Amino acid sequence: MPSVFIKTYGCQMNVRDSEQVARDLASRGYDLVEHEEKADVVLLNTCSVRDMAEQKAIGKMQTLGGRKKRRQHQVIGFLGCMAQSRGASILDELPDVDLVVGTQKFHEVGRHVDELFRQHRENPAAVPAPRVDVAEETGSQNTIRDHLLAPRQVTAFVSIMQGCNMHCTFCIVPSTRGAERSRPLAEIVAEVESLVAQGVKEVTLLGQIVNLYGRHEFPSVDGRSPFTQLLQAVCAVPGLQRVRFTSPHPIGFKDDLIACFRELPNLCEHVHLPLQSGSDLMLKSMHRAYTRAGYLRLIDKLRVAQPGIAFTTDIIVGFPGETEENFRQTCDLVREIAYDNAFVFRYSPRRDTPAATMEGQLPEDVKMERNQELLRILDEIAAQRTKKLLGREDEILVEGESRTNPSRFQGRTRTNRLVLIEANDRWRGELLPVRLTESTGFTWYAEPKLV
Numbered sequence: 118m119p120s121v122f123i124k125t126y127g128c129q130m131n132v133r134d135s136e137q138v139a140r141d142l143a144s145r146g147y148d149l150v151e152h153e154e155k156a157d158v159v160l161l162n163t164c165s166v167r168d169m170a171e172q173k174a175i176g177k178m179q180t181l182g183g184r185k186k187r188r189q190h191q192v193i194g195f196l197g198c199m200a201q202s203r204g205a206s207i208l209d210e211l212p213d214v215d216l217v218v219g220t221q222k223f224h225e226v227g228r229h230v231d232e233l234f235r236q237h238r239e240n241p242a243a244v245p246a247p248r249v250d251v252a253e254e255t256g257s258q259n260t261i262r263d264h265l266l267a268p269r270q271v272t273a274f275v276s277i278m279q280g281c282n283m284h285c286t287f288c289i290v291p292s293t294r295g296a297e298r299s300r301p302l303a304e305i306v307a308e309v310e311s312l313v314a315q316g317v318k319e320v321t322l323l324g325q326i327v328n329l330y331g332r333h334e335f336p337s338v339d340g341r342s343p344f345t346q347l348l349q350a351v352c353a354v355p356g357l358q359r360v361r362f363t364s365p366h367p368i369g370f371k372d373d374l375i376a377c378f379r380e381l382p383n384l385c386e387h388v389h390l391p392l393q394s395g396s397d398l399m400l401k402s403m404h405r406a407y408t409r410a411g412y413l414r415l416i417d418k419l420r421v422a423q424p425g426i427a428f429t430t431d432i433i434v435g436f437p438g439e440t441e442e443n444f445r446q447t448c449d450l451v452r453e454i455a456y457d458n459a460f461v462f463r464y465s466p467r468r469d470t471p472a473a474t475m476e477g478q479l480p481e482d483v484k485m486e487r488n489q490e491l492l493r494i495l496d497e498i499a500a501q502r503t504k505k506l507l508g509r510e511d512e513i514l515v516e517g518e519s520r521t522n523p524s525r526f527q528g529r530t531r532t533n534r535l536v537l538i539e540a541n542d543r544w545r546g547e548l549l550p551v552r553l554t555e556s557t558g559f560t561w562y563a564e565p566k567l568v
């Protein structure tokens with residue numbers, strides 16, 4: 118059977134969607150390969166969150182298109198967010214592309230690839246017409262449910278919903294991922310039970326706006342939101358050691374969800390809580406639906422519920438109209454909260470988003486300066502944290518070979534700190550007590566605490 122290589126750009130949702138596509142193709146008999154050179158099918162699962170992400174995928178596809186001239190029967194295609202937002206127009210720029218499949222049609226990729234190969238077999242001299250499938254499909258959120266676990270894999274992503282109705286003025290996600298659509302609670306719990314039965318010890322619940330899961334589809338019960346009900350049900354799965362979720366929105370944290378951090382022992386003490394800006398003026402212009410004071414109150418409430426909780430965040434610098442004063446407010450809030458880490462993005466105008474045509478677009482050098490300044494502040498905070506935590510004991514879930522240094526194993530603490538230890542197969546997949554011995558500020562080194 119032909120071989121397939123899938124390259125994934127962007128977020129964990131994309132990684133999860135690629136896994137589902139890989140699983141479907143494998144079940145149709147395709148061989149999944151690690152390298153594109155020899156692959157008969159090359160699929161790029163794309164991201165549109167910033168222009169740079171799109172340009173990277175387009176650049177890659179131009180290279181693939183060039184190579185395809187020597188391998189007429191190769192199938193090359195785009196999947197995901199950029200495929201959704203550009204659709205058939207991408208073929209004008211890249212005529213060698215055979216397949217363009219949007220974010221609500223991942224379950225159709227296998228059928229399209231089969232069809233392209235059937236046409237190749239029946240008429241080797243002809244080049245099949247490209248296939249474009251970017252329609253919306255009711256229930257598509259329920260098609261991301263199967264896994265392709267590696268041997269002794271102990272962590273897994275579970276997609277619980279798709280789409281977002283928030284419409285932040287800088288964000289292209291609502292137009293690429295569509296409206297919020299949640300999966301039935303029982304199906305998600307069954308998926309988690311099956312993962313635990315296959316040896317998984319930690320699951321991360323995924324959604325663009327994960328803690329607003331089911332707000333349009335399912336009722337609150339006894340003051341508990343659909344997401345809190347789901348979290349409680351997932352945490353109650355026997356044998357599941359750790360639960361995480363990403364990416365939440367601050368407005369989705371009501372007291373019932375905050376209480377979960379006090380009451381659910383296997384809910385990990387980490388929240389990725391996008392801030393975007395520390396200025397109320399910018400938050401309003403971004404349509405983020407919370408204020409600086411409201412965000413801080415939430416942080417305080419979560420710290421009361423779970424004193425050891427760690428926070429990471431997303432911040433945009435250089436949003437249209439951002440003054441030096443607005444930026445200072447962001448810097449001050451970052452210092453005050455002392456995040457474990459933050460993903461800092463220079464504002465990138467996105468197609469058909471309100472912010473792209475706003476007054477006060479800032480020059481790139483100003484964005485770069487503010488980006489550097491914020492990274493400096495995060496380094497200072499990390500250096501403080503390193504002083505405090507060095508020599509401390511903690512527990513990691515050993516995932517296996519480090520992605521950056523295969524001679525070491527990697528694992529994460531419950532507070533989501535990345536820890537590297539010496540590679541030793543007997544620790545693979547284990548919850549291991551360790552002593553933190555060194556840190557780069559964001560990556561930690563540790564030695565197992567042998568009893």
Ligand code: SF4
Pocket residue numbers: 281282283284285288289290291325326366
């Ligand atoms: S909540 Fe997140 S995904 Fe939704 S529009 Fe805002 S930034 Fe985009």
